[in-house]
Amino acid sequence: IPMLGLENAMSREELFEFDQRVKKFLGLEGEVAYYCEPKFDGLAVELVYENGLLALGSTRGDGMVGEEITANLRTIRSIPLSLSGDFPSLLEARGEVVMLLEDFQRLNELYEERGLPHFANPRNAAAGSVRQLDSKITAERKLTFFAYGLGRFEGALPSSQSEAISLLADLGFLVSSLRQKALGIGAVADYCADMEKRRETLPFEIDGCVIKVDEISLQERLGEKSRSPRWAVAYKFKPVQALTRIRDILPSVGRTGAITPLAVLDAVQVGGVTVSRATLHNMDELMRKGVLIGDWVVIQRAGDVIPEVVAPLAERRDGLERPFIMPDRCPVCGSGVIKPEGEVVYRCEGLDCPAQIKGRLKNFVSRRAMDIDGFGIKLIEQLVDSGKVRDMAEIFRLDAATLASLERMGPKSAQNLVEAIEKSKGRPLSRFLNALGIRHVGEATAEAVAGRFLTLERVMGAKREELLEIDDVGPQVAASIVDFFEDEKNRASIEKMLSLGVSPKEEQTGAGGGALSGKVFVLTGSLSSMSRDEAKESLKRAGAKVASSVSSKTDYVVAGEEPGSKLKEANSLGVTVLDEEAFLKILSSSRETQQSPAQEEAPLASTPKKQGTLF
Numbered sequence: 001i002p003m004l005g006l007e008n009a010m011s012r013e014e015l016f017e018f019d020q021r022v023k024k025f026l027g028l029e030g031e032v033a034y035y036c037e038p039k040f041d042g043l044a045v046e047l048v049y050e051n052g053l054l055a056l057g058s059t060r061g062d063g064m065v066g067e068e069i070t071a072n073l074r075t076i077r078s079i080p081l082s083l084s085g086d087f088p089s090l091l092e093a094r095g096e097v098v099m100l101l102e103d104f105q106r107l108n109e110l111y112e113e114r115g116l117p118h119f120a121n122p123r124n125a126a127a128g129s130v131r132q133l134d135s136k137i138t139a140e141r142k143l144t145f146f147a148y149g150l151g152r153f154e155g156a157l158p159s160s161q162s163e164a165i166s167l168l169a170d171l172g173f174l175v176s177s178l179r180q181k182a183l184g185i186g187a188v189a190d191y192c193a194d195m196e197k198r199r200e201t202l203p204f205e206i207d208g209c210v211i212k213v214d215e216i217s218l219q220e221r222l223g224e225k226s227r228s229p230r231w232a233v234a235y236k237f238k239p240v241q242a243l244t245r246i247r248d249i250l251p252s253v254g255r256t257g258a259i260t261p262l263a264v265l266d267a268v269q270v271g272g273v274t275v276s277r278a279t280l281h282n283m284d285e286l287m288r289k290g291v292l293i294g295d296w297v298v299i300q301r302a303g304d305v306i307p308e309v310v311a312p313l314a315e316r317r318d319g320l321e322r323p324f325i326m327p328d329r330c331p332v333c334g335s336g337v338i339k340p341e342g343e344v345v346y347r348c349e350g351l352d353c354p355a356q357i358k359g360r361l362k363n364f365v366s367r368r369a370m371d372i373d374g375f376g377i378k379l380i381e382q383l384v385d386s387g388k389v390r391d392m393a394e395i396f397r398l399d400a401a402t403l404a405s406l407e408r409m410g411p412k413s414a415q416n417l418v419e420a421i422e423k424s425k426g427r428p429l430s431r432f433l434n435a436l437g438i439r440h441v442g443e444a445t446a447e448a449v450a451g452r453f454l455t456l457e458r459v460m461g462a463k464r465e466e467l468l469e470i471d472d473v474g475p476q477v478a479a480s481i482v483d484f485f486e487d488e489k490n491r492a493s494i495e496k497m498l499s500l501g502v503s504p505k506e507e508q509t510g511a512g513g514g515a516l517s518g519k520v521f522v523l524t525g526s527l528s529s530m531s532r533d534e535a536k537e538s539l540k541r542a543g544a545k546v547a548s549s550v551s552s553k554t555d556y557v558v559a560g561e562e563p564g565s566k567l568k569e570a571n572s573l574g575v576t577v578l579d580e581e582a583f584l585k586i587l588s589s590s591r592e593t594q595q596s597p598a599q600e601e602a603p604l605a606s607t608p609k610k611q612g613t614l615f
């Protein structure tokens with residue numbers, strides 16, 4: 001079962017919008033019961049227990065495939081090696097590995113004594129520790145595991161999230177004592193505000209709260225979008241701020257050639273993290289904020305995002321401050337710098353600018369793209385600087401001898417890299433599209449496009465109108481995709497990759513296996529048992545397509561109350577019309593013939609006995 005991510009709510013208003021979406025989808029009027037707990041800032045892991053014994057532990061990875069780290073996880077005291085009480089034959093517990101603040105401080109003190117570099121924050125320390133090759137080192141660093149959900153589970157399922165958590169506690173897991181049920185979104189918002197206030201007093205770092213619809217049956221109805229469930233949201237705390245001084249501002253060249261002003265700071269702690277660089281986004285922002293080199297500034301860090309400069313403290317100026325001037329030549333390749341009409345960014349015009357090539361390669365090999373293990377930034381720099389790789393395609397020309405000739409690269413690592421490169425040739429189409437670095441095309445869009453066209457050839461030939469039919473693809477994205485594949489240079493680069501053996505595999509759409517696979521439905525009028533969105537979603541889960549207008553390709557028209565003209569069209573075209581009752585029958589029989597939908601937290605039933613709670 002995939003380990004999904006969470007959508008963020010950045011404000012109280014966005015929490016209320018989440019609640020509105022939930023109610024609209026379910027067609028509910030009354031208050032929804034929610035389950036709330038802190039959002040731990042650590043590393044997500046999954047533990048598999050077979051017959052009550054810890055059999056396997058892994059990181060979340062990309063949600064589908066993670067790293068196996070069982071030996072390391074075994075050294076964590078809050079991870080039971082065997083379950084207590086009435087355990088099921090198979091259980092997957094999911095949760096977060098964190099380093100408590102006191103353990104983090106102790107570790108950094110120890111490192112200082114040994115003359116080793118500090119960890120920037122507890123999360124980095126935790127993540128670095130569980131991924132150690134030597135589990136003795138992991139054992140030395142004290143880590144803590146909080147369980148927050150279930151994966152696969154064999155046994156009687158509980159009916160709510162809160163029951164599932166109590167069950168985990170009964171089985172011997174540590175769960176958060178800060179968890180709480182809240183009736184209605186107002187109570188949820190109060191909980192979040194309270195946690196935000198208490199945040200600094202907790203023994204571990206949290207960066208927000210996780211809110212889930214408590215009832216599992218409602219979670220099931222809500223289902224999930226591509227990477228996150230509709231039944232949960234992460235409320236993110238306001239960014240933490242700090243004061244420091246700008247030593248210099250440098251023009252930094254990104255993979256699209258965009259040159260952004262980057263502030264070099266006197267290092268400062270912001271919410272437990274040492275920050276020495278912050279972005280000023282672009283020249284317009286810099287001018288608007290009126291930031292000068294030498295200024296004292298407020299900077300802020302929101303979760304994972306690069307810290308940003310908020311504002312200068314003009315009253316602290318001593319007259320020695322000076323403005324940043326955008327160079328007219330690229331600081332990396334010396335090509336001209338232009339500011340395209342209507343854009344706020346300055347760009348390096350050089351097509352072969354090493355900074356751009358490095359940026360593109362970094363994106364290409366990254367985990368969510370071609371996922372070439374061991375292909376780090378240092379290697380990219382060496383390859384580009386030595387002229388051995390000038391574009392993405394040339395990665396596939398690298399052989400062990402060339403790689404082994406690089407500094408700090410032994411024959412064994414070179415061989416491993418060659419194998420990793422080979423393996424990446426068969427990555428799914430969506431990853432490949434994400435890897436190409438098409439402007440405005442991120443992971444979700446790449447997936448949607450791959451799911452729609454299935455082959456690279458068809459994506460390359462896709463028309464603007466066809467792209468616009470995809471949910472979430474607007475005019476800007478569609479134009480960007482079309483332009484990318486029309487570009488001769490891009491086509492040549494793709495051809496080269498294909499000739500070197502890259503063959504992006506067709507996507508598994510998941511829809512293929514459904515009981516209503518290939519059937520086209522059109523909905524009209526309103527249903528009494530569910531919202532239009534839920535009806536659509538249920539059909540999609542069963543493999544059906546939902547179209548917006550009736551045509552000869554339509555298999556069924558579902559007519560609810562007060563149907564529109566679509567019903568007439570159905571009748572005149574001789575399309576089968578289903579009333580609500582018939583529609584529900586088709587849906588439920590389709591469910592019987594398919595497996596129960598995958599969900600993040602499978603439910604369980606239990607009576608809370610003891611609580612394995614420490615905090």
Ligand code: IVH
Binds near residue numbers: 007
């Ligand atoms: S529930 C579908 N509960 O947040 C629900 N996640 O963006 C998935 N996280 O990678 C997770 N504390 O590592 C949940 N109390 C908590 C959490 C939590 C931290 C992390 C988790 C995941 C990310 C989701």
